[in-house]
Amino acid sequence: MLALLDAWLLAPFDYGFMRRAVVGGLALSLAAPPLGVFLVLRGMSLIGDAMAHAILPGVALGFLLAGFSLPVMSMGGVLFGLLVALLAGAVSKMGGQREDAAMASFFIISLAAGVLLISIGGSSVDLTHVLFGSILAINSTALLLIASISTLIVVTLAFIFRALVVECLDPLFLRGQSRRSGWVHSVFLGLLVLNLTAGFQTLGTLMAVGLMMLPATSARFWSKRLEGLIGIAIVLAMVASTGGLLLSFHLDIPSGPSIILLAGTGYLFSALCGRYHSLTAKLRRKTSPLALEQEP
Amino acid sequence: MSERVPSRLQLHDLHLAQGRRTVLEHVDGEFSPGAITALIGANGAGKSTLIQAIMGELRPISGKVVCTVDKARRAWLPQQLALDLTFPMSVEELVMTGSWPSHGSLKGYCAAHYRKGREIMARLGISHLAHRPLGELSGGQRQRALIGRTLMQEAELLLLDEPFANVDSDTVDILIRILRQMADEGVTIIIVLHDMDHLRRLADEVLMLSGGHARWVAPSSLSHQHSSAQIVPFTLGGRYAGTA
Secondary structure, eight states, X not given: OHHHHIIIIIGGGGSHHHHHHHHHHHHHHHHXXXXXXXXXXXXXXXXXXXXXXXXXXXXXXXXXXXXXXXXXXXXXXXXXXXXXXXXXXXXXXXXXXXXXXXHHHHHHHHHHHHHHHHHHHSOHHHHHHHHHOOGGGOOHHHHHHHHHHHHHHHHHHHHHHHHHHHHHHOHHHHHHHOTTHHHHHHHHHHHHHHHHHHHHHHHHHHHTTHHHHHHHHHHXXXXXXXXXXXXXXXHHHHHHHHHHXXXXXXXXXXXXXXXXXXXXXXXXXXXXXXXXXXXXHHHTOOOOOHHHHSOO | OOOOOOOSEEEEEEEEEETTEEEEEEEEEEEOTTOEEEEEEOTTSSHHHHHHHHTTSSOOSEEEEEEOSOGGGEEEEOSSOOOOTTSSOBHHHXXXXXXXXXXXXXXXXXXXXXXXXXXXXHHTTXXXXXXXBGGGOOHHHHHHHHHHHHHHTTOSEEEEESTTTTOOHHHHHHHHHHHHHHHHTXXXXXXXXXXXXHXXXXXXXXXXXXXXXXXXXXXHHHHHXXXXXXXXXXXXXXXXXXXX
């Protein structure tokens, strides 16, 4: 039994590429889910998806300029992601269009531009690499970059946490109170772009958003408190990234999809068996006695 | 004889518009600290527009709002709350957010903050709801919690847009008592009211908006002229001409 556990859970990490992959996955799992939780709470779940597409032309330009160099491609991704976020914000302010509508328009333009750029300069293998990632191919430079970005995200989130909470809860209150209200949203979008850029090497631009959103949406079935949501989402992401890697190693399946599908299984399980708002929670719903509801 | 405290909020020849439509013109006046000013007028008279301008949300076409109250000490409870009731937050946490603007980003709340929060909830009769999620509150309970946030904020200027709409009578009584206490402590309060009874119980001064203009009227003159529950029909007819 112990030998089996060792063979399944520990032996794969004798390989350097697996060790780097798991550390990269855990670093992403620490930074991405809190952003996902705030996206869900702000009713902006699909913005993450849009931003993931928005970084593609920048990544592609980096690829055309420097080949498959993660720092250059990441820099391109960050710059293009921020540009799209700024443009979407400007269009929505100018024309009174909602930000998500402007973002949806820009992201599809970005996706097409990105795919075109990569097709011009590379092969279909390169395109697959960028779109779907290759966590097993992370080298030490890439790992350092992913860990640095994740650290930056966690530290920045700690600084803007209260303002972000107030902005989600009552934007008018924040606007009335603080000169910082405008930039809280911008910083948050910046963190989103950074996180997706860190994630594209591991999971690809299309699936990087999965590690951000699926644990966050799953956590809503297990907690009604913000700290609970963030903590549970981080644990779920860590389990999904490590478990997905092990599954991919043993079953010889692509690592990115196996990580996201494991996170997806967690979501389906939560929707069925979670503590709140799940199917079973609805079936076993009980009300508290009236005495507890009244003022003592 | 006590010295007159200078006004912390003054309006100078204010001209306000929504889009291209002028809403108010030539609005002048100053709001006394420690006084509760009722803002009355028919729907569309410009009450919410004036409040937006005072809070800096709407730029005047001409004239100016002079407000010496620090931003962190201004509180506004609009009629249409922007509050996200699905947000996972308890009543106590909502009240505590009032101290955030002056508290900073990273510093944790100490025991004194929590004690103050609990005292405020006790004053408002919502201690038993401290851990209740916001989404499970009634309209009155929510209004009390929001007033709790302004108390936590130690607001010096408080603007309320119809705070008693859809609120139970117990909550109205508690809020009127708390608002009066706040005013006695020197808070400048501006409150949009439609109900004559509430006006009689609360207002020290009345600013009436009608026909694009503002007029200061004495609360007593309103009480003498009618005892109707609703103010609106009378303001439409402009029956207060010359009462300022």
